[in-house]
Amino acid sequence: MAEELLVEIVTPEEMVFSDTVEMVTIPGGDGEFGVLYGHAPVLSTVKIGELNITKGNRKTYYAVGKGYAEVTAKKVTLLLEKVVKASQIDKERARRELSEAEADLSRMTKEDVGFQEVSERLSMAEAKLKAADKA
Amino acid sequence: MASLRDIKRKIQAVDKTKQITRAMNMVAAAKLKSAQSRMENFRPYAEKFMEVLNSVALRVNPKAHPLLAVREAKKVRVIMMTSDRGLCGAFNTNVIRAVEGFIRHRTTQQGQAVSMVAVGRKGRDYFRRKANIVDARAEVFKQFDISTAADLGESLISSFINEEYDELYIAFNEFRNIASQRPRIIRLLPIASPESGVQLEPEGRVDYTYEPSEEALIDELLPSYLRITVFRAMLETAAGENGARMVAMENATSNCEEMIESLTLKFNKARQQAITAELMDIVGGTEALAKSG
Numbered sequence: 344m345a346e347e348l349l350v351e352i353v354t355p356e357e358m359v360f361s362d363t364v365e366m367v368t369i370p371g372g373d374g375e376f377g378v379l380y381g382h383a384p385v386l387s388t389v390k391i392g393e394l395n396i397t398k399g400n401r402k403t404y405y406a407v408g409k410g411y412a413e414v415t416a417k418k419v420t421l422l423l424e425k426v427v428k429a430s431q432i433d434k435e436r437a438r439r440e441l442s443e444a445e446a447d448l449s450r451m452t453k454e455d456v457g458f459q460e461v462s463e464r465l466s467m468a469e470a471k472l473k474a475a476d477k478a
Numbered sequence: 479m480a481s482l483r484d485i486k487r488k489i490q491a492v493d494k495t496k497q498i499t500r501a502m503n504m505v506a507a508a509k510l511k512s513a514q515s516r517m518e519n520f521r522p523y524a525e526k527f528m529e530v531l532n533s534v535a536l537r538v539n540p541k542a543h544p545l546l547a548v549r550e551a552k553k554v555r556v557i558m559m560t561s562d563r564g565l566c567g568a569f570n571t572n573v574i575r576a577v578e579g580f581i582r583h584r585t586t587q588q589g590q591a592v593s594m595v596a597v598g599r600k601g602r603d604y605f606r607r608k609a610n611i612v613d614a615r616a617e618v619f620k621q622f623d624i625s626t627a628a629d630l631g632e633s634l635i636s637s638f639i640n641e642e643y644d645e646l647y648i649a650f651n652e653f654r655n656i657a658s659q660r661p662r663i664i665r666l667l668p669i670a671s672p673e674s675g676v677q678l679e680p681e682g683r684v685d686y687t688y689e690p691s692e693e694a695l696i697d698e699l700l701p702s703y704l705r706i707t708v709f710r711a712m713l714e715t716a717a718g719e720n721g722a723r724m725v726a727m728e729n730a731t732s733n734c735e736e737m738i739e740s741l742t743l744k745f746n747k748a749r750q751q752a753i754t755a756e757l758m759d760i761v762g763g764t765e766a767l768a769k770s771g
Contacts, residue, residue: 373689388690420530
């Protein structure tokens, strides 16, 4: 059997992805890292950003929310709050979300409650736009 | 003997009730379907999450995070989950009774002070004067997502760190299948330590590299833990409520049918009796006329 890496992506709403792939690139809390078959076991946080999966010379991009990644030699489990496939991103909407979040943020200071939530919304919108460009 | 018109009116009333219970039954069935699939979709996430949490939380130093603190249990808090609406059989009564027993046991036998966070209107209404409710969320089940649970989780975390309570429990109806829900009370905090019997299978233990650090990871995982367990209990409650209502309304509908049947029988008998009485009158009348004539 070929050396295949099993990747599972789960969100609170559904199981988004479950398949064997060649490589997955994860936006980790300490920076982006790529995982191939036989990777050393890692438990990492995941930042809002862009995740991509390589399978059969094709790269698929996703915009992802916060979460965790559990990496073992044969399997990667990703627990993420939100996942949007790049090809399904509505750029118009993402742009609107971005400007809304920017407007909200400009009215707040770091001490405000909800500041973090809004800045997360902002980075999610940015991640969506970036991922959409690559779809 | 009730008059014909009275019986007829009664039949119509019961028939109206039947229409309502049948409609409620169908609404509950539709809602159950979506609630159940939501719950089932969330399960893998929750299970995976618990695996990750166990592999980290069970081996770090309890001093690494204030949420891992184990204090002597003097003050206990219980999250009580009930539905917002009634007409769902013994669904709420079961969990309320379980919590009542729990509170009694804790206060009288162990001398602990019990406070309550009520989620759902029914539980809040019941315990309004009977328990120390510190926080109540009613009308949440109509539409809720993980942010509802996150909000609750956050306030629970800050009050645990402020030592407002030492142990946290959650009481909810576990969804087993459509017809059966079981009240359960589970301890959430402190998190079960390895000594208390939760054992990880030895081959499942992998020595992970933690990114960023173990502490930073714990810092993110623990708040999510409360959020996820609370959300899961909410999903189970939502599904269970509709399942229980579906069954209750189905029973009500068939009871209505039985009642209509027996009332119809009564109606027919009464009608027959009236006809017989009238016939007797006529026959008696004609006979009297024939004699005199």
